[in-house]
Amino acid sequence: xxxxxxxxxxxxxxxxxxxxxxLNQTRIAQKMGVDKSxxxxxxxxxxxxxxxxxxxxxxxxxxxxxxxxxxxxFSSDAWAEVERLIQEDLSPEQAANRLELEGGLQxxxxxxxxxxxxxxxxxxxxxxxxxxQKPRRKRYASGQERRGAxxxxxxxxxxxxxxxxxxxxxxxxxxxxxxxxxxxxxxTLAERKSRYVLAGHIRSKHAAGVTAVTTRLPxxxxxxxxxxxxxxxxxxxxxxxxxxxLKADIYFANPYHSWERGLNENSNGLLRQYFPKGMELTxxxxxxxxxxxxxxNHRPRKVLGFRTPHExxxxxxxxxxxxxxxxxLRT
Numbered sequence: 001x002x003x004x005x006x007x008x009x010x011x012x013x014x015x016x017x018x019x020x021x022x023l024n025q026t027r028i029a030q031k032m033g034v035d036k037s038x039x040x041x042x043x044x045x046x047x048x049x050x051x052x053x054x055x056x057x058x059x060x061x062x063x064x065x066x067x068x069x070x071x072x073x074f075s076s077d078a079w080a081e082v083e084r085l086i087q088e089d090l091s092p093e094q095a096a097n098r099l100e101l102e103g104g105l106q107x108x109x110x111x112x113x114x115x116x117x118x119x120x121x122x123x124x125x126x127x128x129x130x131x132x133q134k135p136r137r138k139r140y141a142s143g144q145e146r147r148g149a150x151x152x153x154x155x156x157x158x159x160x161x162x163x164x165x166x167x168x169x170x171x172x173x174x175x176x177x178x179x180x181x182x183x184x185x186x187x188t189l190a191e192r193k194s195r196y197v198l199a200g201h202i203r204s205k206h207a208a209g210v211t212a213v214t215t216r217l218p219x220x221x222x223x224x225x226x227x228x229x230x231x232x233x234x235x236x237x238x239x240x241x242x243x244x245x246l247k248a249d250i251y252f253a254n255p256y257h258s259w260e261r262g263l264n265e266n267s268n269g270l271l272r273q274y275f276p277k278g279m280e281l282t283x284x285x286x287x288x289x290x291x292x293x294x295x296x297n298h299r300p301r302k303v304l305g306f307r308t309p310h311e312x313x314x315x316x317x318x319x320x321x322x323x324x325x326x327x328x329l330r331t
Contacts (some may be wrong), residue, residue, distance in 0.1 A: 005063075007034075007042060012054035016198075022298055024128060062264060068140065078105050081322055086129050089273070089295050092116070097306040108274075122327055131273050150237055153252045155230055156260055163227055166193045169313070170226040173264035174214060179270055179281030186281065186289060187213040190267040191229070195301055196313035197267045199293050201286050203210045210235040215245045229261055230252060270296050 007015075012033065018028045025043070028226040046057035060304035071293035074082075082105070085095040092112035122129040163171045171192045187210055189198040191302040214236075218225045229251045230236045239250045253260040275281060282325040289306075297313075298320070300306040311318055 004165060004268060009058045012042070012057050015042065022215070033044065037178065054173045074105070074107065078107075079115065082107065082115070085321070086112070086116065086126050086299075089129050089131075090299055091131065093302065094300045097302070098300040099302070099321055101306050102319060105321075131270075150239065150252065152240060153232075154250065157251050159227065159229065159249075159251045163229075164193065167192050168226070170224040171254070172218065172228045173261040173267075174224065174228050174230045174236070174259065175264045175268060176202070176210065176233060177207065177268050177275065177281075179275070180278055181280060184281030184284065186271065186275070187217065188264060188268055188271065189214070189217055190264045191224070191309075191313060192263055194309050194312035195263065195267075195272065195304065196309040197270070197272060197293055197296050199289050201281070201284060201289050203282065205233070205235045207235050207237045211238040211241055215242050216249075218246060227251060231258070231261060267296070289303040 015028055015032065018031055018206045023031065025039045026036050029039045032039070042057065043052045046060045048056045048060075058242065061147055071317050081099070082095055085098065086092070090098065096107050096112060098110040099107065100277070104324040110174065116126045119125075140303060158222055163166060169191065172189045173192065174187070174189050175186050176187055182205070185205060186199050186203050190196070194232065198217040200217050202209050214228075218228075224250045225246050228242070228246075231253055232255050236242075236252075239252075242248075243250045260263055269291060274288075274295075297310045300308050300320070304312055308320070310316075
């Protein structure tokens with residue numbers, strides 16, 4: 001089956017010339033190198049009161065395209081599918097590209113944003129699923145690390161080059177997310193190649209508790225745990241115990257070089273959608289943490305070609321959209 005392609009303005013004038021020369025629709029299609037249904041559809045959809053003419057046909061096509069650009073050409077079923085993905089906390093760009101990736105609806109993420117804001121004006125809650133980050137300024141200190149040196153720490157400068165290349169599975173970045181007033185928190189791990197995230201609840205930043213959660217999280221995936229890179233927080237002081245338990249090499253980023261663990265910083269930002277900065281994390285449950293992690297790991301990521309971290313980490317292909325929603329509109 002030939003893939004339908006839109007006709008250009010120049011092609012419409014070429015069709016007009018062939019038609020004036022007395023060629024029927026089949027012969028015109030052969031001359032144009034298109035399916036005869038394309039010509040039939042063109043004459044049927046774009047004719048006016050005086051029949052089919054190329055200038056008028058192009059104008060009618062442009063009007064339909066503009067209507068589609070404003071989101072008017074999509075069915076209620078299509079919008080329901082878009083809204084379902086947004087309610088799963090996918091961004092408009094992630095939703096649009098995942099739909100296209102699975103052979104369904106082709107829609108601009110800008111149109112989805114317009115739909116969400118229109119929904120907000122009408123009292124809807126789709127906008128609550130958008131990630132919102134306030135601008136912030138992070139202060140970087142100069143000089144030596146003030147929190148005290150971690151005994152026997154191994155610098156990131158000694159880390160194998162393959163980790164920076166992100167060509168193998170099993171190199172992680174680790175950190176903690178702390179609640180308001182230092183009440184409760186999370187241990188987070190992010191795998192560099194797949195962007196897969198692990199997180200676990202901690203009552204405090206004490207090293208013993210952090211060590212217990214850090215060793216528990218990747219244990220089911222020990223075959224995919226070669227290295228972990230932490231920041232210089234004292235909560236990771238028992239790194240040698242972690243390394244022995246996980247049979248992994250542990251490294252530490254340079255002080256005040258958060259970009260050396262950029263993926264982990266980004267992953268923590270994603271978790272903040274569910275556990276905002278002004279929230280104490282003492283009373284959250286492990287179930288709440290894992291529900292947030294599940295949502296993040298099943299979001300399509302642009303850097304992964306709009307595959308999800310789950311798909312890349314486990315080497316599987318899943319379908320996230322429902323039945324294909326091909327748009328019936330032909331311009």
